[in-house]
Amino acid sequence: MATKSICLYFQVHQPTRLRLYRFFDIGKDSHYYDDFANRTILRRVAQKCYLPMNQLMLELINKNKGKFKIAYSISGSALEQFQRFCPEVLDSFKALAATGRVEFLAETYYHSLASLGSDSEFKHQVAKHAAKIEEIFGVKPTAFRNTELIYSNSIGEIVYEMGYKTMLTEGARHIMGWQSPNYVYTGETQPKLKLLLRNYILSDDIAFRFAQNKVTANQYVGWLKENAKEGDIVNLFMDYETFGEHQPADTGIFEFMRALPDAVLKDGTFGFVTPSEATKKYKPVSDIAVEDPISWADEERDVTAWLGNELQSEAFKKVYAMKEKLAIVNDPELYSDFGHLQESDHFYYMCTKFFSDGEVHKYFNPYDTPYEAFINYMNVISDFQIRLDEKRAALDVRETAVQELKAPAKTVRRKVAKKK
């Protein structure tokens, strides 16, 4: 019986890309999204990645009779796009859910940075996502992963408050120091929250370096054993689009994944666990102190990919400044747009870090320059503000009218009271 474990978790997300939205459109046209690009890209990724990979995972789960397990986190934005543009992808995820060997994690519905902007919005989106997962897959998520694995002490506290006892984040070098990511840890200020830390070396060996590595499944098991000489668990967390999209099929990535469970199980050192199982199976060894938020992005493993320059901070501030007014208006259509506008991707497009991770940034970016991304986004925000203000003003008018209606009744009542 294997005493050590591998925890495989895949992130599934597609941004709701914005159309070219010009100054002249402000106040006139409130459809913000590039439906054509969103549909085209989603259908392409479905053909290259989601459908073949889901099929492969289903085969492997069935073949290994309970010994092979995986976890997914699927953003609400991605789920909406599946429903609209490619329902067969959703069906294939449902088939995976039906095996009972797949754990679905909770995250923010809109793959947003709400944990850095507004606690109440953060909670709202997590609840919305959990409800959506339960509605589609029939299971309530018990483990949480934040957008881009963003984590800090205070975010951990809120997550635990919401009822999650397991959370996934990055085994960032500057946080871990000499400690190994191959154990279960707890939050510093919330010791009841258990943390699973991504092994970025072994994860990126697949996600970023597979084409260069040309590694076989057996060799990779060797690497796993070497890396986890000390430790209980190796957390391999990566984007699902790694398979077939970032690493195209001709690199042999699908064959590698097909062979991996066999190679691991035959060797016998490791078994497979899902995140919630992992934190039940292994005792935490220590707590981890994270003052400033960490993430899995870029060399810095911080949040500067989304909030690193003044354009991003300005856009971010302007969005979350609307929160209160939005709560008063409470309009579902506005709320949906507000959510989609919070997707972290919009801020990522405004990133001006061109050096170490420029290539990665370029690959994911529909805009030629961060400036175009910013201008387009701010134009959309301006239109959204106008709609919000109009709704708010309409509400005031209605309230005054209602009060005026009530007013005479009050006077009458008072008069009656006097007579008595």
Added chain:
Amino acid sequence: MRVLMFGWEFPPHIAGGLGTACEGIVKGLAYNGVETLFVMPSASGDEDQSATTIINASDVPVDTMSETVDEFLDKVKFIHIGSNMVPYANPEEFGKLVEEEKRRQVKDFSISYGQKYKFSGKYGANLMEEVARYAMVGGTIAMQRKDEFDVIHAHDWLCYYAGIAAKELTGKPLVIHVHATSFDRGSVDNIDTRVYAIEKRGMEAADRVVTVSDLTRNIVITRYGIDPAKVVTVHNAVDFSGRENVQVERGVKEPVVTFLGRITYQKGPEYFIEAAAKVLKRTKNVRFVMAGSGDMMNRAIHHAARLGISDRFHFTGFLRGADVQKMFALSDVYIMPSISEPFGISPLEAMRTGVPSIISKQSGAAEILNYAFKVDFWDVDAMADDIYGLLSYPALAHFSARMGYDEVNALKWNGASL
């Protein structure tokens, strides 16, 4: 009187204000009974020839300059050398490169002798070469049509060599028309010295130098050392004929304050942003638009974001054709905070659309516009005051819009061309 005129562009295919101004001048001259032959490097055939005869330099083979080709090359070849400078070459290598380049050029020019040269007529990387070739072709045209004109008129530095060549070959008087100088394109300590040299040579060779404003006249006299007696100012006008006022549906409710032009150092974009931030501190009921593109655009975007006004300060990118008219029609206040502007035709267009304008005192247009608000480009407080006043006091806005409209309609090329 008949004029041989050298220009670089002519409507409808134009990149800047030069072509528009040339058309106005030609029409104004025609009104006053002066015939013009208008030479341009690359005509496309759809130019309006009602007031002039267009000669396409790309159609004319070089053939009448045989005895002067060598002499001519001596004068112009230095322009080309240097435009292909190789960075990081050591002095020996560089010397070799220059020699090779000289040989290549002589060869190229000899080949082109007797042939036509297809000009791009644009402002591309081989601009200097086109300028030199334009001069050769220009000389040829002047010789061929020697008896059809009395005066030579050349617009801006791109055409000065053509003008000089025509004068040297025919002996007829040369008028140089200065729409802009190197000092309007770069800051004082950062000008293109090659262009400066051409400009100076053109001004020196000219019998008369026409400037578009007294501001430019001063630059010509002080910075190029030209005899004040031969420099005269003729202010620009605008031809609004055939232009309908476009009606646009407004999207935004708030009044719009617009900057429209290249976003470059000379246009003073940062002063506009600072003034906008000041106004926004007082009232939220306004939007600012910076329309256009340029090398300072990204800096301007950062600037607005840093001041936290990006949801009220919009960028449109480069606008073309109908979008420019649309932008004017959407505007309630127009602003041109240029640090240096030889003339600046855009406030005239704004006022013609009924938009009150604020312009910098450092622009040529400030010399002739009485009903535009004038501020020093650096005085963002005054700028903010004027914007706020125009937005808050309708009487002021109506008055300046109405008076400004009448004022610019009275400016005619027919008068300017005299």
